[in-house]
Amino acid sequence: MSIQVGDIVAEATYALTRDSLVRYAGASGDFNPIHYRDDVAVSVGLPGVLAHGMLTMGFAVQPVVDWLGDRGWVSDYQVRFTRPVVVDATTGASVTVLAKVGAVEDGAARIDLTVSFDESTVLGKAQVRVTLR
């Protein structure tokens, strides 16, 4: 794999809607109502209905998975949840992912993700380790 530290390997934008949140709730089994009910979200002091942090973590790695194809696999993936993604009932939320090479080793690489919503990053220390097969 001919990549160098600093290379951008993938970029993507995800348009989340309330439908996305309901779909993720069903697929993951996380039915916390702050992810689909405005009244509950507001009652616990949130600015609105939030995307599941694990949903954001889940799609943020996909540009790396697609770039990698069957050349390798994700052997480690970590994130810190730093800011919530508020998903408006009518306009949704647009989240961008930028994947950049952070380190290159023999047969492996670390890809650093910058995941942004509303001009702020929402994940900290978002690092993907890919291992070549």
Next chain:
Amino acid sequence: MNPELVGRVFPPVAPYLVAREKVREFARAVFATSPLNHDPSAAMSAGYADVVAPPTFPVVVQEATLAQLLAEPDAGIDFTRVVHGDQRFTYSRPVVAGDELTATLAVTSIKSLGAHSMVTAESTIVDATGAHVVTAISTLVVRGDE
């Protein structure tokens, strides 16, 4: 939160059988479009036994272990005050449909940060042969009184 939880290892949860349709359902929910996640023949020609689960799929298996922690009578964790702080998955190999996975939770760290507490829980996930597949590590922040 009870600091004596550190080092506590919980009983393994019931084995979880990874089903092909569940992998596809989860893949659709996280916008995963790779043929490896959806098409068994694509996965098999890449050398996998069946469709490959997306990297965050083990959260589905881990969930039952975190439920054990939140339900532990002496833990003192009010789940309505729990916020997800950090998450990590460290793999020995990808999860594929057909895997029968068993998860065992251990509490590895508890820290205080002002009125808040942070608990780190590691779920070690093995396959039917007992071989390690993935460890899912969560740090939960329990908000204190403000």
